[in-house]
Amino acid sequence: MTRAAPASGPAPGPAPGRRAGRRRSPAHRRLRRLQLRLTLAYTLITLAGVSALSWMVIRTDERSWRAAAYDEMDQRAAVSTSLIYYTDAGLQLDGLHDDEHTRGTPRVRVLHAAPGDALRLVFTSPGPADPAPGEDRLTALARTAMDRDDTVRAEEPDSRGATAYLLARPFHHDETQEVRGAVVVVGDPSQWMAEHRRLATSVLVGAGLLTALAAATGHLLSGRSLRPAWQSLEAQERVLADAAHELRTPVAVMRSSVDIAGTDPRGLDPHLPRIRRATERLTDVVENVLTRGRLQAAGPDLRAVPLRLDQLVEQACEELAAGPHVVTTSLDASVVTADPALVRIAIRNLLDNALRHGRTPGPGPAAARAEVHVMVRGATVAVADRGPGIAAADLPGLTERFRSPGGGTGIGLSLVREIAAAHGGSLTADLRPGGGTLVRLSLAPGEAGPAHATGTT
Known part of the structure; x- marks a missing residue:
């Protein structure tokens, strides 16, 4: 409980307690590691949830596009089979040339087999050449649809190595109701994959930003939740610093007085006043340090x-x-x-x-x-x-x-x-x-x- 004296000479260096305060104590480092662990845990939990949600969104969008593509292909195949008919002259395909469902993409192909003959390609919808799978793959899919007498779907690599959607629907002879061929529709998923990729990119970027925001928020919240612990730790360290700084001098005075008294032929009596003053000062120090600790622990209470x-x-x-x-x-x-x-x-x-x-x-x-x-x-x-x-x-x-x-x-x-x-x-x-x-x-x-x-x- 002193006042600062007038400065005379070089300015004193930083107080020992302040120099020590700049170094992180093990307790400070443990609290810092705990905050980082809490932030990491919060980030990982958010990342897991966001990743699962992103995967579901991307998969749902992909399935929606696929379903839409197959629905369009199935509609083209159904219209095409309805336009195929037979006369005494044989198979008639004139209706396919004038209908809008057989133009553009997806491309329509008709494979027909006369009794006792192999399947052969008899119609291809007009338009630029597309990288469709080989004819043998189309023939195999058409034969499968004819054998099952049902619509068949498949995904095969095209001539570029990319995936192509295939749908085969059988058609029958008008009089005998025998299965005579199949309409094969070839779809190109690249038409909608660009939209799907844009959505996937947006979802992944949003997930990354949300994870980063969650990490920052987790760090802030963990810091706020640990603030009472930080304050309590700092209060304890201040009390310990005060005690270490203030107890050093009276203890040193008492020790030196006892050492001198041990070699003084006059005995201990001449040194008692000095020891008593050091004891009184030690009492004041202890009381002040304990009071400071009470203030820091009680806060406003x-x-x-x-x-x-x-x-x-x-x-x-x-x-x-x-x-x-x-x-x-x-x-x-x-x-x-x-x-x-x-x-x-x-x-x-x-x-x-x-x-x-x-x-x-x-x-x-x-x-x-x-x-x-x-x-x-x-x-x-x-x-x-x-x-x-x-x-x-x-x-x-x-x-x-x-x-x-x-x-x-x-x-x-x-x-x-x-x-x-x-x-x-x-x-x-x-x-x-x-x-x-x-x-x-x-x-x-x-x-x-x-x-x-x-x-x-």
Whole structure:
């Protein structure tokens, strides 16, 4: 609980706690890996669902196109067989030449077999040559349809190696009702495959974008869900950093005092005051660190009750150890709603800071004593001293952690600031007219402190 002294010489380097904060701890790395695993799991689940849906859409579209193609081919075959008839002169195909169902694509072919003869191609719908399968394949399919006396479908490679759709429908002699041939319709799926490929491309691109969006959303949601864990971990690490930083000095003082006392012929008595001061400082450090841990763990859930702020400040002043310091008070009756234990620690830290640094500069007996004046106005406690003061540029750093060039615990005023923030208030520091420093603790938002600190005696 110290203030920053005026800068003299090179600027200090980063605090050890901050250097350590830049390195990822194993716990941080584990949380980061957990977030990545959650993101990966969310992405894989989305990818599996989107892939299954895309496959169903593409397959359904392909089947729809195939069914539509075969329906058109079947319609052409049915019309063509209805236009084939027999007379005494034999097979008549004149109706096929004039009907629109036998023009263009799909192409229509008629294979006929007279009694005792082999199947032969007797009609091909007009149009440009197409890469149809070989004649032997068409003949085999027509023979199958005639043997079954039913419509037959097949998919065969054409002369280009691509797939061609084939449909064969048998036709009968008008009088004998014997199966005399078959109409074979050859369809080219390339006509609709371009549309199908465009749909498949759109579906796959959409699935990729949706998966990427799901990955980003999963990462964001997993980060939000782990935010309490991050905050708790950071709070624990801050407490540990405070403890490690602050306990080092009093423990080192006590150890060195004991080592020196072991070799001092006068014994332990001359070193007891130093050990006692180190013990008191160690107690303050432990209490401040535990209080910071409670603030970080409790968050906004404080045990706030109505309390007399002026009486609490008066008790804190009476509890100060006897010494050459002079403490005067100007306390207005004030009732605030706050956590008594936290407010008591905050006020004690303010007083300790003022007594430690409130000695009047210069020679003479006055330089050995601290003159502190404490005021209560509304929900604001102001502590003023007559110390050397600090530069205006150093005022913002007064309440930062680990700013301890003058022998304090380094977290006292930063803890006061956190206690003020937990109550919706603030902690400010100003240069005091006539020399010294004025620190104001406000326990309510928008509460104005006293304009000036009046005489210390």
